[in-house]
Amino acid sequence: MTRVLEAVGLTRTFGGRRAVSDVTLALNAAECLALFGPNGAGKTTLLRLLAGLLKPTAGLARINGDPLRGDASARAHVGFISHQSMLYGALTVRENVVLAARLYGVSDVRAATERALRHMRVLERGDALVRALSRGLQQRVSIARALVHEPRVLLLDEPYTGLDALGAAALTDTLARLRGDGGTMVLVTHNIAEGLAVATHAAVMHGGRLLRLERRDDLDSASYADEYRELVGGAA
Amino acid sequence: MRPTLLSSTWVIARKDLAIEFRTRTAFLAVLVFAVLGVAVFYFAWDATAVAALDLAPGVLWVIFTFSGLLSLQRSFGVEQAERAMDGLLLSPIDREAIFLGKALANLLFVAGIQLVTIPAVALLYNLSLGRPLLILFGVALLAAVGLVAIGTLFSAMASNTRLAELLLPMLSLPFFVPVVYGAAQATSTLLAGRPSQEAWPFLKLLIAFDLVFLVACTLAFPYTLEE
Numbered sequence: 001m002t003r004v005l006e007a008v009g010l011t012r013t014f015g016g017r018r019a020v021s022d023v024t025l026a027l028n029a030a031e032c033l034a035l036f037g038p039n040g041a042g043k044t045t046l047l048r049l050l051a052g053l054l055k056p057t058a059g060l061a062r063i064n065g066d067p068l069r070g071d072a073s074a075r076a077h078v079g080f081i082s083h084q085s086m087l088y089g090a091l092t093v094r095e096n097v098v099l100a101a102r103l104y105g106v107s108d109v110r111a112a113t114e115r116a117l118r119h120m121r122v123l124e125r126g127d128a129l130v131r132a133l134s135r136g137l138q139q140r141v142s143i144a145r146a147l148v149h150e151p152r153v154l155l156l157d158e159p160y161t162g163l164d165a166l167g168a169a170a171l172t173d174t175l176a177r178l179r180g181d182g183g184t185m186v187l188v189t190h191n192i193a194e195g196l197a198v199a200t201h202a203a204v205m206h207g208g209r210l211l212r213l214e215r216r217d218d219l220d221s222a223s224y225a226d227e228y229r230e231l232v233g234g235a236a
Numbered sequence: 237m238r239p240t241l242l243s244s245t246w247v248i249a250r251k252d253l254a255i256e257f258r259t260r261t262a263f264l265a266v267l268v269f270a271v272l273g274v275a276v277f278y279f280a281w282d283a284t285a286v287a288a289l290d291l292a293p294g295v296l297w298v299i300f301t302f303s304g305l306l307s308l309q310r311s312f313g314v315e316q317a318e319r320a321m322d323g324l325l326l327s328p329i330d331r332e333a334i335f336l337g338k339a340l341a342n343l344l345f346v347a348g349i350q351l352v353t354i355p356a357v358a359l360l361y362n363l364s365l366g367r368p369l370l371i372l373f374g375v376a377l378l379a380a381v382g383l384v385a386i387g388t389l390f391s392a393m394a395s396n397t398r399l400a401e402l403l404l405p406m407l408s409l410p411f412f413v414p415v416v417y418g419a420a421q422a423t424s425t426l427l428a429g430r431p432s433q434e435a436w437p438f439l440k441l442l443i444a445f446d447l448v449f450l451v452a453c454t455l456a457f458p459y460t461l462e463e
Contacts, residue, residue, distance in 0.1 A: 053322055055462055073238055076328035086323035088251070088314065090258045102247045103327035105239040129258075145323070 004029050004184040005153050009059035010049050019045040021208040022059070027201070029152075032175075032185040034195030034216075037205035038232050043188045044082070046205065047155045050186060051080040063153055076104055079151030081159045085142035089131030093122060093141050096130055097148050104149035116144040119177075121170045135162045143171060147178075154178060154185045160194065172198070192225045206232045241336070244329035248337020253344065255314055262310045263345065270303040270353045278360045288361040293423035296357050297416050300350065300376065301383070305405050307345050308387035311338050312395035325461065335457035339388045339450075343380055350376045368426045371435075375426070378439065379419035381446040386411045389453040392460045411449070418442045 003026040010023040020042045027033055037043050048054040050061050052068040052075055060067050066074040087096045097116055101109040117123040120140040130138060139162045146154070154175075160168050175185065175198060189195045196202060196216060202224070203213040211231055239247065256263055277295045315321035324334050354376060358369055387408050394403035422438035 051326060053325055072328045072330060074328075075326060076238060078326065080322070080326050082319070082322065084319035084322070086320050086326075087318055088255055088320055089317065090255045090314075091251070095254065099247065099251055100323065100327070103239065103244065103324065103329055105237045105328070107237070 003027060003062070004031075004064060005050065005186070006062040006065075007046075007050060007059065008062070010046070010056050010061060011058040012045055012049055012054055013057045018208045020049060020056075023210045024059075025203070025210065025213060027184045027186070029182040029184055030179055031200045032179060032187060032198055033201040033203060033213075034199035035186060035188045035203050035205055036190070036192060036195060036228055037188075041205040041232075042208040043205050044157055045208075047080070047082070047157050047186065047188060051078055051155050053080075076149065077152040079146040079149070079154045080157075081143055081146045081155070082157045083161070085130075085138045085145075087130045087138060087142055087145065090129065092127050092129055093117065093133070093144075094126040096141060097145050100145045101148045106149050112148050112150075116148040117141075119147070119170065119174050120144040121166060136164050136167055139163055140167045140170065143174070147174065150178075150181075152183055154183055156185060156187045158189055159187070160189070160191070192228060193221075196221045196224065204228055204231055238328045239333075241330050241333050244327075244333035245336040245340060247329075248324070248334055249340040249344075252311070252314065252338060252341035256341070256345065262307060263348065266303050266307045266345075266349055267352060269306060270299050270349050271356055273299045273302070274353060274356050274360060288363070289424070289427050292357055292361040292363055292427060293420045295361070296354070296376075296423060297379075297420045299353055299357075300346075300379070300419075301409075301412055301416055303349050303353070304346050304380070304383045304387060305408060307349065308342055308384070308391045308408075309401065309404055311342055311388055311391045313400075316395060331458035331461060332454050335388060335392070335454050338392075339384050339453075342384045342388055346380045346384055347377055350380065363427055364429075368429065371426050371432065372423060375419055375422045375435075375439065375442070378442045378446060379415050382415040382442065382449055383412060385446070385449045385453045386415075389457055389460065392457060415442060415445050418445065 005027045007023050007025050010020055012020040023046060035043050049056055055069060062068065063074045063077050068074050094113060097113045098109055101112050106112045114123065117126055120143050122137060122140045122144060125137060130141060143159060159171055163171060187195055187198065199216050201213065201215055202219060204211045274295060281291060354372060390404055390407040394400040397403055418438040418441040422435040425435040
């Protein structure tokens with residue numbers, strides 16, 4: 001069976017330092033991997049490798065069996081939410097999302113834009129300039145931007161950061177809907193309870209290595225936080 | 237469906253122009269720089285020592301070169317904040333479309349500057365406002381294609397460095413030499429009222445330069461994006 005998202009021996013070095021070292025994982029449709037790890041563990045670098053934004057030093061990432069690097073159409077299936085909003089402050093909320101829809105070749109740009117803005121509950125701010133919005137609202141627009149093309153694979157780097165209760169609820173609803181539609185996700189978070197609540201798999205990353213990858217059903221969520229702290233030692 | 241090279245080029249160019257239209261800061265800054273440059277040359281000019289026709293082409297191309305560099309500086313600057321460039325790289329469009337879209341927006345930006353600067357130079361240096369001036373607009377646009385192709389590529393390369401403001405002119409200026417030479421020679425031939433056939437070799441140089449560097453820079457651009 002073809003995996004939706006697959007990493008094989010993914011390695012990335014910066015200078016002499018290995019940020020990500022020999023990471024292998026595979027996820028099917030409707031599976032969600034929660035990735036935990038201390039700062040500097042290599043989580044963001046791994047997401048950027050899986051998104052095709054970084055060239056691996058060794059190994060490869062595949063989406064639906066197609067290598068991500070060098071295959072532009074494979075990128076059409078990926079959505080990426082990062083620490084940075086990837087928005088243009090001088091454009092309005094709607095213009096930013098329309099731009100993303102056009103770049104992904106969405107057939108009904110207008111409907112897709114309105115839908116994404118409505119899901120993230122920022123439709124009424126559609127004509128506001130992004131630079132005039134609070135950080136939390138910008139994060140919601142950034143999520144709408146990443147979801148406008150309805151990606152099959154969603155990579156989320158601490159997506160709840162900066163969101164208020166309404167924004168967090170909107171994101172949780174959206175993630176649940178995407179999972180229900182067969183979407184595959186990798187969620188990087190420092191909040192273990194939040195990660196385990198949505199994940200089908202959990203993994204710990206430390207020193208660029210994937211130390212522990214297991215099914216959510218096989219682990220004890222009550223003791224997981226303690227086990228995690230023990231695993232990463234003082235870095236947690 | 238994946239957008240075509242042409243449609244994604246236009247999407248990128250339109251985005252850059254919309255941002256510039258919304259902020260207007262870069263265009264106004266470059267325009268003021270160009271007009272002030274023309275004025276400074278005018279006041280430093282000794283009309284008894286150098287004829288207007290001998291000086292004007294040099295003034296025009298010095299101003300175009302440096303105002304072009306200024307305008308190209310901002311091209312990838314807008315992608316730095318909030319890592320907007322990642323948003324473009326994540327999408328399924330060809331990397332070449334990012335270059336071509338940015339180059340197209342830069343070309344329109346530089347053409348807008350030329351549209352104001354050429355009449356200003358013509359006015360101050362008493363140049364004839366007839367047919368040669370119209371041809372001059374064509375020469376300027378032809379030269380702008382080459383300048384913009386090189387400048388956009390080096391702007392992409394320099395934008396990820398701490399010395400972007402210094403690197404862009406250092407990298408670009410040596411490559412600007414053939415285009416500025418060809419354009420200045422064609423300009424002086426046209427402004428002197430000599431037969432336009434005399435300008436043809438320089439126009440051929442500009443066309444060849446445009447074709448070679450537009451293709452070379454488009455193909456080289458994806459390699460500037462590798463982290």
